[in-house]
Amino acid sequence: MKILLASRNPKKLAELRRILVPALPDVEVLGLDDVEPYDEVPESGATFAENALIKAREGHRHTGLPTVADDSGLTVDALNGMPGVLSARWAGSHGDDEANLRLLLDQLGDVPDERLGAAFVCAVAYVDDAGEILTDGTMLGRIVRQPRGTNGFGYDPIFAPAGYERTSAELSVEEKDAISHRGQSLRALAERLVSRV
Template structure:
């Protein structure tokens, strides 16, 4: 089964390919010129569907299956921020480090060195016949001292429940079993297999 990912984020592409080792996975930006998609939804689910629909339409291929992810981190002490704005928390063209340090600074401004937090991932599937959405979550704490070089985004400051290391310090195999995106993608796999049985 060939899946087209509605992302050009190398970290996400690598993670999804790692989980879907038995499938033919390609980033849409390897097929067509990347284009700007306005993520104007109010939830992770809405934004994931917006991305998947946009790429499906742009590919002009009715037989393709497009999956998109919208994910982010919500920090309790910051009232749930950055949430759906995680990828652009420090501005539209912000880097991962810019976003991370804005969150760190926001906690420090409150006199905190840590806070409860959770990641959310929404996966959208768009085909010629139907649309689906699946969610996954990961709970833990954020800290103000980044640790580890593994992963991307806010990984160096997030410690999953039951662990002492940040996601930036954990190996890929451990993260594969933990992450919000992994949880959502595993459930998505069942939906994709069901789709393939009905389209073959």
């Protein structure tokens, strides 16, 4: 069975394969670069769940394949939950990780350390002919002042998960998969799909 991950991000594809394939060994995970191109709709939802559903519905509609999509981001207590759904384009252009990270650190420059609580949040949507599944995950932690580590992407170098002195970008792939927001939501999806595929 083939499942489409509505993403071109190779790190997300690798993560999805690491988590889904052991639970569903007969599933082949494809990315957007593996299917006929289609115009992707803007992520216009107000929540992570809405954006994940938009992408999963579009992928399924255009390809006919069961489709998984996620939307995830960083919520910072001192910024009233922002950047939230705007995480990937916080500094203006979509996907400029370095600019997003620098802007966030600048915005938190005068915030005391004790108010740097944050969380990574993820919603995963799955759409097939039988309907829709939505799962979510949250990884609590805090912002650190200086980027550290080279694993991961996005805000990983400035986010230390609860219980860790290391940042997400300093964790091994196995450590991160075990606790991450995306890992939680993908494992929850895998459990639901075992009886469905």
